[in-house]
Amino acid sequence: MLKSLAKSMLNRISALAGPQRWPLSQPRLWILMYHRVLPRAEALAQREEPGMYVTPETFDLHMRTLGEWMTPVSLSDWVRRRADNQSLPRRAVAITFDDGWRDNYTHAWPVLEKYSVPATIFAVSGMIGTARMFWPNRLMQLLAAREDKRQWPAGLEWLAEIAPMKPEQLTTPETLSELVQACKQFPDIELYKRLEAAPATTAAASAAQTMLNWEQIEQMQASGLVEIGSHTENHCRLLESLAPEKAEHEILASKRMLEERLGKSVQSFCYPNGDVSAHAAQLVTAHYRLAVTTQRGINGPNQDPYRLKRIGLHEDIANTRTAFAARLSGWR
Ligand SMILES: [Zn+2]
Structure with a gap:
């Protein structure tokens, strides 16, 4: 009895704190940034950094809760609709995964399917189906x-x-x-x-088992729920100090490779580590339709499509409804 009372109070607090209660005069887009979805035991066995993963249970909680609070959208769809002056949901939320980890297929995809939530996976093209490690x-x-x-x-x-x-x-x-x-x-x-x-x-x-392979990507893409974006060929930070031809290769070769293998145009880009030089920004703008950063925040209707902000999620800060709501509010 006491326990359920405490629980319902917590839910009330989270409902008050959550962005689903914000009075919005204009449409907003939340973009959530995930990396890995891994059971805790596997994360420990692989010595994964705490900031890199959520457990499948937490990911399930997130997707279930988002369905109640917001309107899940595909990132590229939202950007396209906005460019075409079509109507946008007040509280749109897009799911993104960085790097192209194999657990996105084994642990995240079943949950995305369960709740019909679209997602974009930003793959490092040169690592797909290889045993290379970050x-x-x-x-x-x-x-x-x-x-x-x-x-x-x-x-x-x-x-x-x-x-x-x-x-x-x-x-x-x-x-x-x-x-x-x-x-x-x-x-x-x-x-x-x-x-x-x-x-x-x-x-x-x-290490051979940690990154996605082409078959897994094709299967997810065929479901219509998962879209693939580029996260460069070798996960190179696009710093001012990077040689221009190297930056060009990372940005363009990855797009070409993904398009050739997947038979679909690749229009979304993700800057590794959030770093971007003026030259890299120019190239991305010329060859893609949108790009996401690691800058934290919620996107208003006029946000630059090549500087989209995101909210990073990981297990330790978001494994309850209350914590998740607070994170989405941008409080912490
Ligand atoms: Zn990355």
Whole structure:
């Protein structure tokens, strides 16, 4: 009795806090940014960063709740309707996934189908169907495989110069995240080179299963619910320091490859890490219809279609209705 009372009070509070109660004079678009949908045990086994995943149960809660509060739309549809001056829902919400993780197929897609919620997956074209790993994941794998925790992994002794901690302190998700942040002072190409040069570990075999393959993408696309966008070819941050021809390749070759393999025009783009140089922005504007950033916020009817804001979701901050509502409100 008490428990159900507390629960209903919580629901009331979340209903008051949630964006479904905002008086809106103009249509808005919420774009939710997910990466992985993974059971907690698998996330721990893969040493995934806490900011990278929600569990399938939490994802189910989100999709169910959105159906009650807002109008789920396809991102490209919303942008097209707006360009054509067609009417837009007051509270539109679009789901996006970054990187093209295989769990989007195994754990997210069944939930999207269950609630008929459209989504856009921003795939890194050069990683589809390969055993390649993102450098942070590779770094985590090499750190975990160390026999002596007081040492940096063989071949990665250079970490000592940039790490704000000692190797034996790398035991919590927070310190591991700090190390990833410290590594970002190097260009991605350099990081891939340095990490791929380190001796392989026995755990490397498990990497083969982490990214989507073409068949899975085709199957999701054929359902009509999932659209594929580009997230570059190699997940290169499009910084001012990146060579212009490299930026051009990342932005255009990924689009070409996806279009050739999937037989569909690719009009949506996602900037890796949210970084974008003036040159990259020009290219994206010339070749795509829309682009999403990592800038947090809700989009009004006049938001630049090449600077769409998103709200990032992950397990630790959004695993209850109340927390989810507060996150959507932009409170935290
Ligand atoms: Zn990404």
